[in-house]
Amino acid sequence: xxxxxxxxxxxxxxxxxxxxxxxxxxxxxxxxxxxxxxxxxxxxxxxxxxxxxxxxxxxxxxxxxxxxxxxxxxxxxxxxxxxxxxxxxxxxxxxxxxxxxxxxxxxx
Amino acid sequence: xxxxxxxxxxxxxxxxxxxxxxxxxxxxxxxxxxxxxxxxxxxxxxxxxxxxxxxxxxxxxxxxxxxxxxxxxxxxxxxxxxxxxxxxxxxxxxxxxxxxxxxxxxxx
Numbered sequence: 108x109x110x111x112x113x114x115x116x117x118x119x120x121x122x123x124x125x126x127x128x129x130x131x132x133x134x135x136x137x138x139x140x141x142x143x144x145x146x147x148x149x150x151x152x153x154x155x156x157x158x159x160x161x162x163x164x165x166x167x168x169x170x171x172x173x174x175x176x177x178x179x180x181x182x183x184x185x186x187x188x189x190x191x192x193x194x195x196x197x198x199x200x201x202x203x204x205x206x207x208x209x210x211x212x213x214x215x
Numbered sequence: 216x217x218x219x220x221x222x223x224x225x226x227x228x229x230x231x232x233x234x235x236x237x238x239x240x241x242x243x244x245x246x247x248x249x250x251x252x253x254x255x256x257x258x259x260x261x262x263x264x265x266x267x268x269x270x271x272x273x274x275x276x277x278x279x280x281x282x283x284x285x286x287x288x289x290x291x292x293x294x295x296x297x298x299x300x301x302x303x304x305x306x307x308x309x310x311x312x313x314x315x316x317x318x319x320x321x322x323x
Contacts, residue, residue: 129237204288
């Protein structure tokens with residue numbers, strides 16, 4: 108396996124992108140086991156930093172992410188998942204978590 | 216400004232997406248000042264964790280990122296930049312940093 112670099116907590120950021128709309132849906136975290144489960148089951152599986160447990164996306168909401176492909180970046184410290192997203196990726200009901208626009212006025 | 220959550224090092228992950236191709240190009244890190252510079256100059260500006268300095272993307276390579284829009288995610292701990300990428304985003308010459316595919320065989 109390509110060498111991956113995990114942070115001090117043993118985690119690596121994982122970006123999920125919608126395979127169809129190409130929207131960036133969310134960023135969550137994986138440890139090596141979450142990545143193994145993601146690759147072997149085809150279901151996006153993250154490590155919940157708040158709940159300190161594995162989190163199969165959609166397990167409670169039904170909003171699963173079927174993994175289409177997984178890539179590591181050039182220095183092996185970020186993962187990109189391309190997924191078929193069922194329903195909304197965001198717990199707010201938005202399709203993507205990135206719905207809050209920031210402008211220069213926000214930092215003036 | 217929308218409240219953002221920075222990590223223990225005062226940093227927040229920033230994903231850059233190509234506005235035209237919709238490819239996810241890279242993930243880098245920003246502190247509050249890098250985000251301020253990004254929003255006010257329209258040039259993607261990161262914090263280099265290895266060099267410990269601000270890093271205007273393309274300043275040495277010429278491969279600039281002109282910022283089209285900036286969004287925060289629902290819990291304010293990740294930034295998404297939509298950019299017009301000049302040349303390759305990746306220092307390897309690839310358009311995107313995410314060119315290394317991972318498969319279940321990698322973790323068998």
